[in-house]
Amino acid sequence: MRRQDLISLLAGESPVNKACRKALEQGASFLIYDGATGLVPASNLAPTYRVREAHTRERGIPTLGFPAAVETLQALGEQPVRLGGVTQLNPPYYFQLFLAADVASVLACIGVDQQHQQRGV
Template sequence: MIRDDLTDMLGEQTTACGPARDALITGGTFIVWDGLVPANELAGIYRGRLRSTQKRGQPTLALSATVDLLSQAAEKPIRIGRIDTADASWTFMLFLNAAATAVLACTGVARTKSSAEPGFDAE
């Protein structure tokens, strides 16, 4: 996958997609992994991450919306990707269709407590 294709796929699926797109445009790194995981397995994993980030007060973007979207996708096979901002302050997890031709959901998490921007679980 090339950067421009991924940038074009990041629309308005969740509120984290815009900041993830900005991270790509401004030189962030990215990867889309081979292999597929059922969406409901990912929903369970990210539901746990939602609880743990809330307990720690760690800023996130669209994590609860992403959990909802993954839950709705049931057993659909999902491909996972990741974008890190150039300054490494945010990580965005991407959930794509099996063919990696569409982003289904995107969430972001601040890597340090000092980087509270762009927001806390903005939906």
């Protein structure tokens, strides 16, 4: 996938989409997993990300879009979701992407502040 294509898929005005789009526009690295290994049923992801959401909340780690993404994954049921990610270095932030299997749309996005790792929290 080309950078500009991914930027276009993040056209929504939610804070997480805007932040991810801006990171990509500023040169953040990204990866979209190919083939069958990059596809996971949404129902397999929802419980994992629900636990991760609780973990980040308990530790006070700033995030964007977590509750909405977990809700979306839950609602998608067995639908296959393609995984991807965007890594911004300055300031350090990671965006977990959940895309349609055909990569025609971003279904959900989670942003997680990575500065806590540098502080050793």
